[in-house]
Amino acid sequence: MSKGKVVVLGSNATRIETRGGYWGATGQYLNETVVPAMALIDAGYEVVMATPDGTPPTIDKASDAPAHFGGDVAAYQRAKDFYANDPSMKGRTLASILEGIAGYDGVFIPGGQAPIVDLMQDQQVGEILRHFHAHQKPTAMLCHGPISAIAALPYAREFRAALIAGDPDKAEDWAKGWQYAGYRMTVFEKAEEQVIEDTILHAKIYFDMPFALGLAGAVVDTGPDFEPYVIEDRELITGQNPRSDHPIAKALVAALDRKVGHA
Known part of the structure; x- marks a missing residue:
């Protein structure tokens, strides 16, 4: 029997x-998607993937390598198999989540740069996050995932x-009324972003994540570049970078266990 149900909010963006x-x-x-999802399932939770259009996210080619699994080829293959074949990763719409949102005990948002494009300005993501905030349900976001918290702004699109x-x-004017103002959080750091811009994108994105979240009212704290770093503040759990995948999974499972009474 499942301990509870967790929704993973995925992105449908394929370009930035x-x-x-x-x-x-x-x-x-x-x-970032699979490690926490597998940990949640191993801990006894049901996992449901949801995206704006209901189709599974596109995996960033830069992440499709054993290097992101500590060089463990077997772990990498398990992750690929899980993402391709596990029913939890098949995807459903955000609207379907909202219809039964009271039945979800936690939410997790993985990264890659994709959430910058769609999730951070998606009104349904905002509705979902406002529910989890109002009920103090564990809310975890990893790497670029924390930028999705902007969706909870009344004027997220205008802010972006x-x-x-x-x-x-003007962005700061649009940021009034954010539910996470004053929260401590971490996110993919500017120097880390520069590595991605220089070696993968070969171009500069329009804004860095700590600046954007700070402008909205977050208290942003980052650790050493590309080292695991996780912050918990009230219901919100944030991880800085891809290497924070296992630590944020552990923190989310513990928070869920406390919330639903399985500690």
Whole structure:
């Protein structure tokens, strides 16, 4: 019998705007999606993947390698098999989650740069996050995943548009009323982002994650580049980078166990 149910909010984005009017290929990171999902299932929780259009996320090619599993080829293959074949990863719409949202005990949002494109400005993501905040249900976000917290803003789309337009003052005006203002959180750090821009995108994105979250009212704290780092503040659990996959999984399972009475 399941201990409870956790929704994984995935992105459908496959490209991201970059400076100069270009687009770069993007997606969701394999390890960031699968490692926590498998940990949740192993701990006795039911996992449900949901995306804006109901189809599974595209895995970012940059993450499709054993290097993101500590060089463990067997672990990498298990992850690929899980993502391709496990029923939990098949995907359903965000609207279907909202219809039965009271039945979900936790939410997890993995990274890759894809959430910058769609999840951070998706109104249904905002509705989901407002529910979890109001009921203090465990809410975990990894790497670029924490930028999805912006969706809970009343004017998330306008906030994002102002950032892309290079108008932080206007963005700050649009950020009023954010439910996570004053929360401590971590996210993919600017120096880490630069590595991705230089070696994978070969272009610059319009804004960095700590700046955006700080502008909205978060207290952003980051650890050493590409080292595991997780912060818990009230119901919110955030991890800084891909290597934080196992620590955030452990923290989320523990928070769920406390919340649903299985500690």
